Amino acid sequence: MMMGVPIKVREVEMERDLAAVEELERRCQVGISGDQNQGSVADADGGGDKKKKSKKKKMSLCVEQIGDPLARVRHAPEHVMLVAEYGEKMVGMIKACIKMVSLPNSSSTKPSPPSSATSSSSLSSSSSSSPEQQQQEEEEPYVKVAYLLGLRVSPSHRRKGIGAALVQAAEEWSRARGAARATMATTASNKASLALFVGRFGYSPFRRPVFLGRPVHARRLPIPAGHRVFHLQPPLAAAAYARHFPPEETEFLPADLPALLNHKLTLGTFLAVEAAESSPAASDSSFAMLSVWDSTRALRMRVEGAPGLLRAGLAAVRELDRRAPWMRVPSVPDVFRPFGAYLLYGVRMAGPRGPALLRSLCRHAHNVARENPACAVVAADLSPDDPAAAAVPRWRRFSCDEDVWCIKDLDGNGDWPAPPAPAPGTVLFVDPREF
Template identity: 60%
Template sequence: MGSEDKEISTVIRVREFIVEKDLAAVEELERRCQVGLSGDLGDDGHGGGGGGGGGGGCATSKKKKKKKRGMSLHVEQIGDPFARVRHATEHAMLVAEYGEEDEVVGVIKACVRMVSRGDTSSSCCCKRKMKFVKVACLLGLRVSPSHRRLGIATELVRRAEAWCEARGAAYATMATTASNVASLALFAGRFAYAPFRRPLFLGHPVHRHRTRLPRAHRVMQLPPQIATAAYAALLSPAGAAEFVPADLPALLAHKLTLGTYLAIERNPDPALPPSFAVLSIWDATRSLRLRVGGAPPLLRASLAAARALDRHAPWLRVPSVPDVFRPFGTYLLYGLRMSGPAGPALLRSLCRHAHNIARKNLACAVVAADLGPNDPAGAAVPHWDSFSCDEDVWCMKKLNASTANSNASDDWTTAPPAGVLFVDPREF
């Protein structure tokens, strides 16, 4: 440890979060950071700088900025501070104290979980068993705006990595946006994380009116046990999927998973391969509040007028957008898969079905999905550009050569993308 590190350690103390002692201070820290969807730390939404200002969100956090209008999406975490990591058996929240007054000026969350790594090195594509590896997820890094550039974020990340490595994590992941220079400087620069995957966030507003489904399509809800078997068959071929959680049955049976739905054709053409689509719906309205900022006054006024017209003349079925300029909730779609010539149409029907479920919840204003950039399902998911994002950057680092295969050809950080990028909604 150099003299600079020794000096930092004398003023920065990192320890585990204590609910009774730290909850109020961490909640105040979250408010002061004015967090955007990317988990950025800066008041302007781009994060701070230097060793104390970088920020990393969870592996599914998003931010969308429209260059011409300056519109952006922002998020606020609500409820249980451990909500995004509690599902993992091994999880922690670390806080940083600074100075003689023991003021909480920083926080980071971490969890260690088993996920599939989409092994593409096998030459046999008929293998049905996924390869799992222990991965750490670092998220929710926050540093008080008045204490940045002091090495606080650096110390938090260093301690979080050590905590995860001690529990056998072979890799560590974090996420940010391509425009978050400070976050990339911290993780990619100081800690040698490498850009890994670029997921797409596709969002669609929830209208007041029910969306009609084609009569030729039939939608059925699958019990969790059958849904687990279905996903096992769809995701199990070697190299087919990355980040599928080992506890997928628990996710599908979770109280916030509103259901797994299968769409098929009522009268399929026997001369064509069978078609189907499947997805699951997660209720994120209890843990997240989103908001659109930076919208021009004319746009706000026009959308308000559309809502007023829809209220007074509902028979016109005006597709009025909810008031997204105030905090709103969202339903997250995960596990989107499709097959067959009618697969895209069936998946669109499932997205419409999810919309119809969401419109029954007044707290939900947007239905969204996270997909890999090369996933063909992305072209079938209805979405609005204003509620979508393509700037996310997942970064990964190999933590321990003794737990990860030391063979360079087997290094996940340099492996090409698998066919499916599975995004766990519990960590959004």
């Protein structure tokens, strides 16, 4: 209640609410995590402008969603957008989706998900499985997890309990659909968001992925002659990931990974080996692999707060490259205007030459990105203790270590009072669909 006027939370009606949703998104600019506010402009509701800032340069890398408001959750069979109304005015919203993902350290014994070839109807007959099959399913480390995304509160209606009402409604929606855990993402400097989710709703900081970005240069980047890059078709890519991302050793691996690899926005899965290897299957000692996701149609980034000298310098380099292309100056696009990005996911390497092969794969992804005029940055989200993070090229001004993932037990059975530390060798899988 606000001054006798009730706050009403309901599901969105897109035909009726689209204009109001887009206006609220416009007024609540967001940062790389795309969900919460930070700094003095934030409040306990967690809505408003969020920017990831370089501590020294005071530059901000901002993200704004474009196109389909449900793009980040629509891929999940169970998803929702809730809006909050104050009187007749829309003043807040939140999105949620539910997925089966791997949580190796979870003691929850949820059934394993069906493979890509299993229909939903087969789930109804799972009770006829043999005891051995049922035991195998119970041992699979997959859990039904809710993702809370895109919390927004109108700047004129903050600190009035709207954000709390939206989070509570999203949790109730998720709990009713059997979600055992709920997750959200914010930044370490976003005190208001942490106060809301951690302080009020009992979420626990869980993981701290690092965002590694690199601008797309005007020139192709050479790949060493001793390295070969293979483009894997989705079935082969799924088999490779099943081998190198086993769910018992991977956090947040989506059960529908084959669908992700076959998604129209996944531009390809690539494997790099040394040229001496005769085929991808022979690359057991050293290899690198990753997939490329085209996010240019779903979001735009922009850099704010850049010093004038930097802006002028990069503009001068672009002009020099335009006038004298024979000099092959490594100019970069104008990142001070809205631009798109390609996201690298499923990043994996192994063997003594794995880092070098991964750098070659990142160069290959860069060259793929050059073909899209809307793409100005190639980026990846990785766990900081993942060896691959040290091998992924990045530009400091497009990288950030501020992200905080938080998680909460929703089923209330007391078997998971606090998120455990990752086991040695556990890999974090960041799904680009929730970026």
